[in-house]
Amino acid sequence: MLSKKCKYAIHALVYLAEHYDQGPVQIEEIAKKQHIPHKFLEAILLELRHAEILESKKGKGGGYFLVKKPSEVNLMQVMRLIDGPIALLPCVSLNFYDRCEECKNEKTCGIRDSLTIVRDETLRVLEQSTLARILRREKQLAQK
Amino acid sequence: MLSKKCKYAIHALVYLAEHYDQGPVQIEEIAKKQHIPHKFLEAILLELRHAEILESKKGKGGGYFLVKKPSEVNLMQVMRLIDGPIALLPCVSLNFYDRCEECKNEKTCGIRDSLTIVRDETLRVLEQSTLARILRREKQLAQK
DNA sequence: TAAAAGCCTACTAAATCAATAGATTATAAA
DNA sequence: TTTATAATCTATTGATTTAGTAGGCTTTTA
Numbered sequence: 001m002l003s004k005k006c007k008y009a010i011h012a013l014v015y016l017a018e019h020y021d022q023g024p025v026q027i028e029e030i031a032k033k034q035h036i037p038h039k040f041l042e043a044i045l046l047e048l049r050h051a052e053i054l055e056s057k058k059g060k061g062g063g064y065f066l067v068k069k070p071s072e073v074n075l076m077q078v079m080r081l082i083d084g085p086i087a088l089l090p091c092v093s094l095n096f097y098d099r100c101e102e103c104k105n106e107k108t109c110g111i112r113d114s115l116t117i118v119r120d121e122t123l124r125v126l127e128q129s130t131l132a133r134i135l136r137r138e139k140q141l142a143q144k
Numbered sequence: 145m146l147s148k149k150c151k152y153a154i155h156a157l158v159y160l161a162e163h164y165d166q167g168p169v170q171i172e173e174i175a176k177k178q179h180i181p182h183k184f185l186e187a188i189l190l191e192l193r194h195a196e197i198l199e200s201k202k203g204k205g206g207g208y209f210l211v212k213k214p215s216e217v218n219l220m221q222v223m224r225l226i227d228g229p230i231a232l233l234p235c236v237s238l239n240f241y242d243r244c245e246e247c248k249n250e251k252t253c254g255i256r257d258s259l260t261i262v263r264d265e266t267l268r269v270l271e272q273s274t275l276a277r278i279l280r281r282e283k284q285l286a287q288k
Numbered sequence: 289t290a291a292a293a294g295c296c297t298a299c300t301a302a303a304t305c306a307a308t309a310g311a312t313t314a315t316a317a318a
Numbered sequence: 319t320t321t322a323t324a325a326t327c328t329a330t331t332g333a334t335t336t337a338g339t340a341g342g343c344t345t346t347t348a
């Protein structure tokens with residue numbers, strides 16, 4: 001399961017994608033609209049800024065805004081950044097690989113083989129899930 | 145990520161599938177062969193017994209054995225049992241559903257929509273990953 | 289009847305999660 | 319140039335989960 005932090009991050013990003021190219025949005029506004037604790041959100045947005053997904057402006061009229069286009073930010077990036085590995089075991093992870101102590105032979109491990117398929121399918125879907133796509137889908141669903 | 149407990153459970157089950165129809169296997173044997181702490185494994189196997197995947201025999205010559213066929217036990221069942229939800233958010237879970245406090249409208253949530261696809265793909269693969277299939281795959285990989 | 293082997297209850301140390309507090313720094317407008 | 323605004327940084331904290339451990343109890347079979 002995703003951590004609350006990661007869920008908050010996604011909601012905040014979708015909100016900022018809705019306000020793309022409309023100038024900075026204050027933490028407080030996002031916090032209120034998305035029901036996220038202000039101080040917690042502060043830390044999350046800072047992390048997204050360090051990852052160069054967001055940028056910020058201080059002082060009056062300041063706030064956060066997307067530096068990447070909504071079509072260039074996807075859930076795979078965000079989840080890896082906030083929660084770490086997407087694979088179900090470290091020995092199956094692409095970005096956070098760690099060898100499996102139990103396995104005698106990683107090459108012939110049947111569990112690993114199954115979980116590699118899960119990983120690849122998951123990555124494929126998450127990579128396609130851009131902020132732009134999420135917004136588009138929301139509008140589609142709202143019309144019905 | 146899966147918990148260690150869940151990883152241990154899967155390894156133990158694969159081991160028992162290898163010894164299917166060969167009488168009870170003692171906890172100690174599985175613990176040693178799979179490098180799992182004895183007492184921890186005890187608790188895990190008990191849980192699998194309560195879920196009617198395993199059965200046990202007490203006393204000398206006792207131990208654990210599969211009651212289901214290796215082709216009837218899959219990773220979806222085991223993961224749900226040990227780690228709970230497979231979906232990435234509670235509001236997307238089939239077996240552990242919990243409503244999302246942040247969303248105004250769950251029906252039109254674009255995040256939910258993406259994660260529902262991830263869930264379905266993951267379930268599809270995990271359900272196909274039976275103990276029988278894992279064993280078969282290990283033999284295949286070993287031959288190469 | 290004694291040894292073997294699983295069963296059950298309780299406890300604990302360490303890590304992670306979900307925040308909160310408070311002081312600091314940068315910016316813009318008055 | 320001051321003041322209000324808003325992000326930044328450091329640090330601490332309580333709750334929960336994870337990954338076990340300890341120890342006695344019960345059942346079975348040789």
